[in-house]
Amino acid sequence: MQNIIIKKKHEIQKMRLSGKLAANVLDMIEKYLQPLISTEEINNICYNYIINTQKAIPACLGYKGFPKSICISINDVVCHGIPNKTEIIKNGDIVNIDVAIIKDGYYGDTSRMFLIGNVDYMSKKLCNVTQNSLYQSLRIIQSGISLSEIGKSIQKYVEKNNFSIVKEYCGHGIGKSFHEEPHILHYDNKYNKNIILQEGMIFTIEPIINAGSAEVYCTNDHWTVKTKDKSRSAQYEHTVLVTKSGCEILTIQKYEKIEKILINN
Ligand code: MF3
Ligand code: CO
Ligand code: CO
Numbered sequence: 001m002q003n004i005i006i007k008k009k010h011e012i013q014k015m016r017l018s019g020k021l022a023a024n025v026l027d028m029i030e031k032y033l034q035p036l037i038s039t040e041e042i043n044n045i046c047y048n049y050i051i052n053t054q055k056a057i058p059a060c061l062g063y064k065g066f067p068k069s070i071c072i073s074i075n076d077v078v079c080h081g082i083p084n085k086t087e088i089i090k091n092g093d094i095v096n097i098d099v100a101i102i103k104d105g106y107y108g109d110t111s112r113m114f115l116i117g118n119v120d121y122m123s124k125k126l127c128n129v130t131q132n133s134l135y136q137s138l139r140i141i142q143s144g145i146s147l148s149e150i151g152k153s154i155q156k157y158v159e160k161n162n163f164s165i166v167k168e169y170c171g172h173g174i175g176k177s178f179h180e181e182p183h184i185l186h187y188d189n190k191y192n193k194n195i196i197l198q199e200g201m202i203f204t205i206e207p208i209i210n211a212g213s214a215e216v217y218c219t220n221d222h223w224t225v226k227t228k229d230k231s232r233s234a235q236y237e238h239t240v241l242v243t244k245s246g247c248e249i250l251t252i253q254k255y256e257k258i259e260k261i262l263i264n265n
Helices: 009-032 039-053 121-138 148-160
Strands: 071-074 077-079 094-103 106-115 171-173 180-184 202-205 208-210 216-218 225-227 233-235 238-242 246-249 261-263
Touching: 009 039, 009 094, 009 106, 009 238, 039 071, 039 094, 077 094, 077 208, 077 233, 094 121, 094 233, 106 121, 106 233, 106 238, 121 148, 121 202, 121 208, 121 233, 121 238, 180 202
Parallel strands: none
Antiparallel strands: 071 077, 071 094, 077 225, 094 106, 171 180, 171 202, 202 238, 208 233, 216 225, 238 246, 246 261
């Protein structure tokens, strides 16, 4: 049985703030993402901003023992990259930064790719297709549809573009907990079929897409996940509120061209 929490008005207000703060961290960090900065330095800038400016809590820090405040996943790292002093950003890298924060008891969670300097054509295409697969799924959300429509639309778009979907990680309900029901799978599946979207549901959609095969493995630090074939991987994530006739993107960022409030009928 599913236990999906429908958020009340006052909770939605709090989630709007947490979502906005998570998004603001990504807006803030963009100018620092240049060749020669270490992922440790990026982490520290985000940590200080979340704690001192936002008066919020970095949700990843200490989560199931994760040692840093944000995840930084570069090139063939699929997700959960751990910032460290020896990892240096370089020209041509594609870098995912995943930020989750807690403000006033509520979580916000978002990630995007940053393209560093001259990025090759395939990597640009990979990032573009990944972001569009997320956007396309946002454009079908409204109360009354089956949750499985989200995964279906992502799968159709990604496969048309000959990239592959990582199946081991999924989106999630979010609120007073970091990860709650339902799991949001990024491909067509039976599990999400009987779940009908309702106004007031809040969840993340966070497709991870590989340029090569979908196969991944977890490295011996027990966090960093990589592609088996060393192909590059991209991910975009938004926290989204379901409305009667569409959805509201709670983690929209400055650079984005999509509308914050989508009306989909
Ligand atoms: N932010 C990730 C998500 O989108 C979770 C990261 S967990 C961590 O759900 F421990 F690696 F930080
Ligand atoms: Co998430
Ligand atoms: Co995240």
